[in-house]
Amino acid sequence: MTPPSLDELPSHAKALPSMPEVVNYLIRSLGDESADVDTIAHHINSEPVIVARLLAAANSAASGLSTHIFSAKQAFLVLGADRVISIILASALSYRYDTRSAGFDARLLWRHSLGVAACARVLAEHTGVNRDLAFTGGLLHDIGQLLMYTASPVSYIQALELHHKDDIPIIAAERTVFGYDHAEAGRALAITWKLPNNIADAIAAHHEPDELGSEIGNLIHVSEVLSHALDLGEQPNNRVPDLSDLACANLGLSWPKLAGHFPEIEARYDGIRIALGI
Template sequence: MSVPSLDQLLDHAETLPSLPEVVAYLIRALGDDNADLETLAHHINSDPAIVARLLAAANSASSGLSKRVHSAGQAFLLLGADRIANIVLASSLICRYDVHASGFSARLLWRHSLGVAVCARALAEQSGINPELAFTSGLLHDIGQLLMYTASPGPFLKALDHHQNDDIPLFEAERMVFGYDHCEAGRVLATAWKLPSDIVDAIAAHHEPDGFSSEVGDLVHIAECLSHALDLGELPNNRVPELSELACARFGLSWPKFTSRFAEIEARFDDFRAALGI
């Protein structure tokens, strides 16, 4: 069975839905000091599906309150801008790229990605890296898997079988079948989507950060390992990837200090998961 080359993979990227306008705005705004809540609210209100998801998340978070949340403005007051941005981004991606097929679960992929995003945000809060950039990078780090499955479902399922039955990392199984892995595929897609270079680099580096010089790549790699260690995505046959000592050293991570936040990270993940219904 033939598989597309990395160059041919971009032809299949057109079969994926384009990023919603509000998501594109959120990602562009990550490095824009002039981005404001009023503009964000305008973009959110322009997409009824996103408003519906946001209100569902806000009402889930306000279950102990007597009044229901019925507008984006009320949701902003209740949840705060940062959490609003995270929920809008996550819910939009989950809804738009929710693939249902035998042998592949996009919902499982997004649940794991949310776990990595929550870990990445917590790490960023202690490092001076933009927490929203970290969250977005974590959420998108495995987007290459979705593109590879969409472009060539049979070979991708074969790679998944190798990963699960031969007890090897998925990216190694992908290389056996495709000649490249989801990190490279994700980099190609993120570049085509014109995402910020930090996010592109993080997607490319998240499994093998030693060969890159990317602060956000180191962060997402560590977040990936931590998410697996805490079993946040409840993946079948969950395995903790090998943690790069170089990435930890470059990032300046002190595990003894950071372990005190594990319970908080798990609570955040549970909160997001409940709000997003995944």
């Protein structure tokens, strides 16, 4: 079966579950300082699975306290807004898009994406980029893989086999089979979902940031490389992509600076991964 063209691909997005309301709300409100806890908590309560994960994380963090956490609003007080938002986004996406079949395991995809998101949040704190935007960009950077697999499972498995057999970058294997790669597919999906332009840029640029030249694209690219270098997602046949010197220079980062953040990145990743049970 011939895989769909890039122009045809967005029509297959209907086969994916819709974004949870709380995720849509959080993504729309990135950087909005007027977004209040009560409104966010209201949206959280529409997703029982997210509420359960959030309360489990909050009660674990509050194990030394005498009281139990039983509401999303209390979870904010115990965990802090940054960690709550991280758990909400990661939990919703990993639960809603948990596709597994022979040759493709979305759990591995989300574990890697969580690693990139953890890297992105830490680096954002040291480069002046919006932290929530960075985390979301990292979490969604590989969403194009899921769309390509959904649109044409046989073709995407062929691309994965080519990637492993010939030891070539996944984007090169995808281009051979599909004529485009998951960064392009993810950008098309972000536009279809009406996600913010910065998120679309983060997805589009994470493998080849120099072509787009966006700050968030540079950040997600560096985070992608670091995640592989630290093997955060414990990926089979892990391969570290080439790091763009220009992206690092534009962010004011050097390898010694990056290395200094490794313990913090690993601690952030482990904390969220344990909270989500991924």
